[in-house]
Structures are given as structure tokens and as C-alpha cells.
Amino acid sequence: MIDGKNVQYVNKSINTFPELVKVLSHFCCNPDPDDQISFEASVLLGRLCVSDENARFKLKQSLEFSNDTHVKAKSLEILVKQLNVTDNDIVQSTFKMLSKSSVWKHRCLAAELLITLGQIHVFAETKEEDVYTILERRLWDDPTVDVRLSSAKALAALGMFSKACEKTEKNLEDPDEDTRSQAVISVGTLGMKNERIIRILLEMLELDSSDYVRLMVVRTFVTLKLIDKRVMRALRERERAEGPLSRESKKAIKALESLVSLGSPVLGRKSYTPSRRAGSSQGQNRLVQNLEKHQGQKQHHHTGTDSAARNQEHQIKSKNRKEVMTELIGNTENDQATENTCGSCMGNPGPCGAGAIIYTEDSRPAIRLHRPVAQRGSILLAELVAIVMVLEFCILERLHNTITTLKIFSYSRRNWAPKSYIDVIIIGQHIEDLRSKGLEICILRTPGQGNDEAK
Incomplete structure (x- = not known):
């Protein structure tokens, strides 16, 4: 049952389930920290998402006294993910496993558990600088790529990217x-x-x-x-x-x-390379023209349109497209920048890349960004990476010193699931960082890609 798929969804209303829980809980009472049966019983109760005090005590005991690193890792995973234990001992055990475990999968698991614990519990009794030091070291001081990438994701989730x-x-x-x-x-x-x-x-x-x-x-x-x-x-x-x-x-x-x-649509271009900058009125007109041109097309690009986009296009068909897009963009003042993102994909899923173009008051021509995303990905992933790319550019180029508002036009759908893409977490962290520096971020959804240059 421990290795069963979706065992947490077992029908708990059947008559025998309370008896099963009672027997497993009794097994957990064995005081021997190395007893395998009591340990597996506590793990199974955790996998069943049963909040049992005996199981929780047994897992904590194994975490503290066991000499088996695999037992420690399994105990920590069940306590955090299934039983939602978030006290300081658990946080410190997670840091210890990330820093000292000789098994790369356990170090990778520890970084993922930090994401699960979140900022509130991680920083409750641990200084932010200490957390940063541990994760930052793993960015370069680990032989396994997966551990380094997991550490980067943890930095993003904890607001330190x-x-x-x-x-x-x-x-x-x-x-x-x-x-x-x-x-x-x-x-x-x-x-x-x-x-x-x-x-x-x-x-x-x-x-x-x-x-x-x-x-x-x-x-x-x-x-x-x-x-x-x-x-x-x-x-x-x-x-x-x-x-x-x-x-x-x-x-x-x-x-x-x-x-x-491999023929990815963006791999032959410069990766994430901005040009010099572009005039705001000129940039706004070009953006309106590109949006208008795309809205007027009768043929839909096979990687970027769906029934929802077509319905939106039909709704605005009676309006003047240029007026609609101008209204969306608004007036591009000296302290405002407008930006359009686009994800491109050869098949869905398939090789995909992200592009973006930024118009500011003093850019001639516009700032263009390109980045390959994945050999097998989706349009949604490419769109998210395009937004991440723009926000990273704003942070690294310190655009908050020259503008106060950034409007991002994206085809990406709403209701992103944070657990599906780490990029969603990164987007939230970047927006929070830029807003704390006085830059207002507005992400607006437009039907279709809307910007041929970004594509």
C-alpha cells in the first residue's frame, strides 16, 4: 500500500478503514527507533493522510535517531508533505539534509521541501541571510544539475531570486x-x-x-x-x-x-539579447499596428489560437480594431513602458521558445528579447517564460529608476496553477520585487499573439 498510486485517495468511509488505522497506529507505538515494521506503519498512515499522533512521533523519532539516510529522508518527506508538520526542528532537519546529505536525490528533495514549507515557516526562526547562504552555495557547489536547479527554484519561491x-x-x-x-x-x-x-x-x-x-x-x-x-x-x-x-x-x-x-523557431536567433532603445509614440503606433494586423487576419496560427481567442475576436469585430488596441495600451507617457510577449511552439508539446519586445520613451529601435525554452514544451510554458524574461530584464537593467509603469500584453491564459510551473512562482516574486521598488506592473491578456515582432 505504501507504494500504491494515489493511495491517499482510498475510500476512508469503508467499515474496515478505522480498524486499519487503529492497527497501524498500534504498530507505531514500538519504542525501538530501528524497528522497520513500526516505521513502515507510520509511513503508510502518512501516505493515507491520516493525522495520527503515534505516527507523527515515530517519524520524528526516526528522523532524529536513525542512522539510515533513506529512513531520514522518507520521514522528513512524509512529515512535511503529508502530515503538514512545520516546526523549527523540521526546518532545521531540511537544511541539514540539503547541506550534508551524500545522496543527491535527498538534497534535491530538501530543496523541494523548502518550497513546500514556504517563507512563513522557513523564516520563522531562521535568519534570511542564513537561508540564502545555504541555497546560494548549492547553486555552484553541487555536482548534480538537478540539485543546483532545485536550489534556484527554492530561492525563487522564498523571494530571494x-x-x-x-x-x-x-x-x-x-x-x-x-x-x-x-x-x-x-x-x-x-x-x-x-x-x-x-x-x-x-x-x-x-x-x-x-x-x-x-x-x-x-x-x-x-x-x-x-x-x-x-x-x-x-x-x-x-x-x-x-x-x-x-x-x-x-x-x-x-x-x-x-x-x-533541431530547428526550434528561436534557437537560430540571439538569446535574450536586447537591442538599443525606441521612441514611445513611435513604439506605441507600431505596437497598435501589429496588434491590429493580427486581429484582422482570417487565418489563425496553428500554435497560438483557440476557440476562446476566436470568440473574443468575434466580439470586437464590430469595433474599430485600432481604437480597441489603442484603448488597451493607453497613453505611453515618459515614465511608462509597454511590452508584448509571445510564445512559439512547433507542435504542442514540441520545441518552443519565447520572445518579447519592449517600447519605452527613449528606445530606438525597440528592445527585443529572445530565449529558447524547451525541446518539448507547451505554448503556456513559453508564454510564462516570456513574461519571466521581461521581468528579469527590468530587474537587471534597473528600469524602475527610469519608468513607473510597465504594461505587459500576453496571450497567456489566466488561472495559472502555481504547482504546475515554477515560472508562475518566479513571476510573482519578480512582480513583488519590482513593485517594492516603485514600478507598477500590469499584465493584460490580448486575444492572439498580437505582435509579429515579438513572435
């Missing part, structure tokens, strides 16, 4: 070689792909005094899947030399070229 990005960017220019190499690895883990980071990494590949740091830069290019002409050119220059850096550059070129050959 922006802090991690800012500190990582600062450490790229640290005089200490080890600090720079750690920051380069963290860049790949956090998925930092804005223009400034790309430029810094290229300079480090060319000029850094440490061969190890340059080697990490090459590997980070592959991690970020940077199909950028400047990156490819720099890697080919390194390939012509000799030594470990040349061999690593050759492997990186092969890996990146294989991404291009």
Missing part, C-alpha cells in the same frame, strides 16, 4: 579567482541571459587570467544554450588553440550546433 542574480553579477568581477568561477557556474544555474551578462562572459573568456574561470565560461554558454553569433565566434577562436580550453570549446560548439539543427 533577485538577490541571487544581483550578487552573482557582482561576483563576476570579483578579484578572487574562486569567487569568479563560482559566479560563472551560478549564472548558468539561474539562467541569467541578458545582454550585460553575455557581454561580461565574453570578456571573461577573452581576458580572464584564470584558465579555470574561462573553462567554466565555456560550459556556462552550453548550459544557457546561447546560440549567439558572438558566442559562437569566440568559441571557434578558442578552438583553434591547444589545451583543455580548446577541447572544451570544441565540445561546446558541437552541443550548441546540435541545438540549431
